[in-house]
Amino acid sequence: MNASVFGSYMGGTKHNTIVSPSMIKSIMQSKATTSAPLVNRALKAFGDDLGSLRDLNTTDYQVFHHKLPNLLMREPFITEASETTIQLLKREVPNFVTFCRSVVDQTLWERGSDVEVVDDNGDKPACEANLFDLVRGFIGNITTTTLMGQAILEAFPSLLDDLWVLDNRFPLLAIGVPRWAPLPGVPAAYAARDRILNSLAAYQQAFLQWDDGIDPGVKFRDLEDVSEPLKQRIRTSKNLGLSPRSSAPGHLSLLWAMNVNSSNIAFWYLVRLYNDPTLLEEIRKEISPYVKAHRPSREETGFPFEEPPRISLNLKGLLDSCPLLKASFYETLRLDSADMSFRKLTSDLTITESNEDVTNSDRTKPHSYKVYKGESLILHHGVLQNDSRYFSNPSQFDPLRFIITDPETGEKKANMHTIHPFGGGMSGCKGRTFAERQLLAFTAAMIVMWDIEPMDGSHFTVPRHRQSSGAYLPKNDIRVRIIARV
Numbered sequence: 001m002n003a004s005v006f007g008s009y010m011g012g013t014k015h016n017t018i019v020s021p022s023m024i025k026s027i028m029q030s031k032a033t034t035s036a037p038l039v040n041r042a043l044k045a046f047g048d049d050l051g052s053l054r055d056l057n058t059t060d061y062q063v064f065h066h067k068l069p070n071l072l073m074r075e076p077f078i079t080e081a082s083e084t085t086i087q088l089l090k091r092e093v094p095n096f097v098t099f100c101r102s103v104v105d106q107t108l109w110e111r112g113s114d115v116e117v118v119d120d121n122g123d124k125p126a127c128e129a130n131l132f133d134l135v136r137g138f139i140g141n142i143t144t145t146t147l148m149g150q151a152i153l154e155a156f157p158s159l160l161d162d163l164w165v166l167d168n169r170f171p172l173l174a175i176g177v178p179r180w181a182p183l184p185g186v187p188a189a190y191a192a193r194d195r196i197l198n199s200l201a202a203y204q205q206a207f208l209q210w211d212d213g214i215d216p217g218v219k220f221r222d223l224e225d226v227s228e229p230l231k232q233r234i235r236t237s238k239n240l241g242l243s244p245r246s247s248a249p250g251h252l253s254l255l256w257a258m259n260v261n262s263s264n265i266a267f268w269y270l271v272r273l274y275n276d277p278t279l280l281e282e283i284r285k286e287i288s289p290y291v292k293a294h295r296p297s298r299e300e301t302g303f304p305f306e307e308p309p310r311i312s313l314n315l316k317g318l319l320d321s322c323p324l325l326k327a328s329f330y331e332t333l334r335l336d337s338a339d340m341s342f343r344k345l346t347s348d349l350t351i352t353e354s355n356e357d358v359t360n361s362d363r364t365k366p367h368s369y370k371v372y373k374g375e376s377l378i379l380h381h382g383v384l385q386n387d388s389r390y391f392s393n394p395s396q397f398d399p400l401r402f403i404i405t406d407p408e409t410g411e412k413k414a415n416m417h418t419i420h421p422f423g424g425g426m427s428g429c430k431g432r433t434f435a436e437r438q439l440l441a442f443t444a445a446m447i448v449m450w451d452i453e454p455m456d457g458s459h460f461t462v463p464r465h466r467q468s469s470g471a472y473l474p475k476n477d478i479r480v481r482i483i484a485r486v
């Protein structure tokens, strides 16, 4: 494949798909594009039927759809959210599986994951479970609690299950397939969306009462731990005169953005590592100064019963001194996310590829393309991430391709260089810094705390990809045996 730009016509609009790294970069930085049509289409699919959030005046639109999400990329959110997430991971990774036989006593993420305790594993507790369901529920729980506070999932324990049902058919809702369409999963997706919107409206209502010093009732006893960007989002909705129900599609768009990519990537990241025992051991060694799990003895605690394991975790150490862990995350993003950035041109633009891109093609000089106001641009990160001109043996999991060594000091660093799995520019992912920190910490804690083994044979069969609205879903779940390492 040698062309860098492909044009197609659909619905009377020209759609230009771009796969050249230099052109993708220059478009993401260009001021001649907007993502508003995509944001508006998504909001409609999320239930903004009357346009309350799409038809805001220019200033209010800017505040609601850019200024508020931008808080997720800045301090103090990054530090506060990282600390909250680390606390939650330290508390909950030891409960990733609890070995409770009764569903009533299991955690929310275990309940839909078909967990079965096994008795034939000697003195180490073990169980079997569906790994994708477990990881998705776990990361969804940690992310949602970090951003929206603990009360929301206590009040609405099925919120995330409904989100997965909606996400399953979201591309169809986004192209306007109606509620009554006789397509499998579509009526269920609309029903799930309605339940989520009702929950988010009740959440906003409760927060505003709590904010005014009024008791929001037993369901939402304390909302102090809601993150600041969420608090500001709800207060802004009120100031704009939006009712809780009219604001709910906006909250749903954020709930969706914060959950669907991270939880899918967390699953692939774990599978890629546990599938390569040599790499897994190297990473365990690399992270060993920064992440530890141990089970306090009865002598240490003085209690007559065994305490659950404890995890210590130094995030700075993981971020600054663990290039293999980080490079494996980037390699997972390269292989298992196929995100796209959608833009519409607000004025004509000429895009020219770099000399470096020409070197990787059979052309002799850089090509320029003129694209016109009103046309749409699809920046296809997934195609680029699997292009053999930039990645040799593109289907092979090889984190070393993201490690660079300083020629003078010999210091190794992980660098994402050409790939853009989080998009970029004004409309790039607002959660990327948080997501990277959370997923590195989660994976590091998991691999010190748990052994995960395939049920059939010594290697996992890495599932095939299933297209989704964000990072790939697995075509099928995988059944695994999970054993405590401490």
Ligand code: HEM
Binding pocket: 035, 039, 065, 066, 069, 072, 143, 254, 257, 258, 259, 261, 262, 265, 337, 339, 340, 341, 342, 421, 422, 423, 424, 425, 426, 427, 428, 429, 430, 431, 432, 434, 435, 471
């Ligand atoms: C591995 C995890 C994630 C991946 C791969 C990912 C990827 C993306 C991509 C590709 C976009 C579109 C960017 C563009 O159009 O150029 C996006 C948008 C967005 N993401 Fe993420 N994301 C992840 C996690 C998160 C998290 C955890 C949050 C929230 C804390 C988040 C919040 C957002 C928001 C708010 C947008 C919309 C930006 C806008 O339209 O202005 N994402 N994400």
